[in-house]
Amino acid sequence: xxxxxxxxxxxxxxxxxxxxxxxxxxxxxxxxxxxxxxxxxxxxxxxxxxxxxxxxxxxxxxxxxxxxxxxxxxxxxxxxxxxxxxxxxxxxxxxxxxxxxxxxxxxxxxxx
Amino acid sequence: xxxxxxxxxxxxxxxxxxxxxxxxxxxxxxxxxxxxxxxxxxxxxxxxxxxxxxxxxxxxxxxxxxxxxxxxxxxxxxxxxxxxxxxxxxxxxxxxxxxxxxxxxxxxxxxxxxxx
Numbered sequence: 001x002x003x004x005x006x007x008x009x010x011x012x013x014x015x016x017x018x019x020x021x022x023x024x025x026x027x028x029x030x031x032x033x034x035x036x037x038x039x040x041x042x043x044x045x046x047x048x049x050x051x052x053x054x055x056x057x058x059x060x061x062x063x064x065x066x067x068x069x070x071x072x073x074x075x076x077x078x079x080x081x082x083x084x085x086x087x088x089x090x091x092x093x094x095x096x097x098x099x100x101x102x103x104x105x106x107x108x109x110x111x112x
Numbered sequence: 113x114x115x116x117x118x119x120x121x122x123x124x125x126x127x128x129x130x131x132x133x134x135x136x137x138x139x140x141x142x143x144x145x146x147x148x149x150x151x152x153x154x155x156x157x158x159x160x161x162x163x164x165x166x167x168x169x170x171x172x173x174x175x176x177x178x179x180x181x182x183x184x185x186x187x188x189x190x191x192x193x194x195x196x197x198x199x200x201x202x203x204x205x206x207x208x209x210x211x212x213x214x215x216x217x218x219x220x221x222x223x224x225x226x227x228x
Contacts, residue, residue: 034216043118043205043219044156087155102148102156 004088006106012082014112018075022088025069030092033064035073037084038105044087047073078110114140114210118220125196125227133191133223135206141186142208146217147179150203162189162206196227 005023012018024033032051036044048055048062050071055062061074075082087105115138125131135145143164148156160181161169168181178200180192189208193200207219 036216036219038156041203041222041224043116043207043222046216046218049216101158104155 003101004090004103006086006088006103008104009107009109011109011111012075012078014080014110015077018078018082018108018110020073020075020086020088020106020108021070022073023070024088024090027068027090028092031090032092033062033068033071034089034091035060035062036087036089037082038087039084044102047086075108078108080110080112082108083110084108114208114213114218116206116208116218116220118206118223120223121221122224123226125225127197127227128195130192130194131196131225133193133204133206133225135189135191135208135220137187137208137210137218140208140210140212142189142210143186145183145189145206145208147181147189147191148205148207150205150222156205159191164189193225196225198227201225201227 032049034049035047038044048057048060050062050064064071085105085107087102117136117138119134123131145162147159149159150156158171159174162181162183164183164186170176178194183189203222203224205219205222207217209217
């Protein structure tokens with residue numbers, strides 16, 4: 001699985017959009033970009049994933065660059081409860097393969 | 113959506129004893145489950161891949177005789193920390209994938225192990 005790099009920390013004002021970048025310059029053609037977040041002392045929570053098209057769900061939007069070497073997770077209206085560590089992972093969308101290699105993630109702090 | 117239940121959520125045990133952690137997929141079957149360990153302020157580290165009906169695959173540096181994994185059914189994997197020592201104190205997390213959806217892997221809520 002390709003490695004990812006993320007900034008170690010970011011701050012965001014409550015109610016504003018939080019934009020979390022991720023670099024995955026060695027991503028392969030069949031690897032998807034997944035985003036998870038982990039709130040303190042809990043298991044990671046799935047947020048969103050995509051291959052090459054931008055994606056949106058009720059939690060966030062995912063913007064993937066045309067060359068797929070980077071992506072941005074957007075939380076449109078951050079709340080205090082969005083304070084967490086956000087992990088960007090790239091992996092093959094395979095029925096049996098499953099190793100998700102976690103990098104250090106980005107600690108997002110939403111401030112009032 | 114897919115739910116993975118992990119039990120217990122926290123456990124304190126004496127040094128030298130063994131502790132079993134359960135990971136259950138509640139509404140789907142999982143032929144493969146994964147066990148992670150997370151130390152304070154660090155990222156998740158994959159320990160092993162648990163395969164239903166066969167031996168687990170351990171990551172480099174993880175002692176298979178110390179961290180026993182059993183995946184006897186399609187909905188249950190267990191991790192037993194044998195002869196636990198204080199350095200085994202950590203947050204253990206399992207994950208599994210519901211193949212019926214595209215949501216990637218679902219994680220359990222984790223188990224906080226403290227060895228005293």
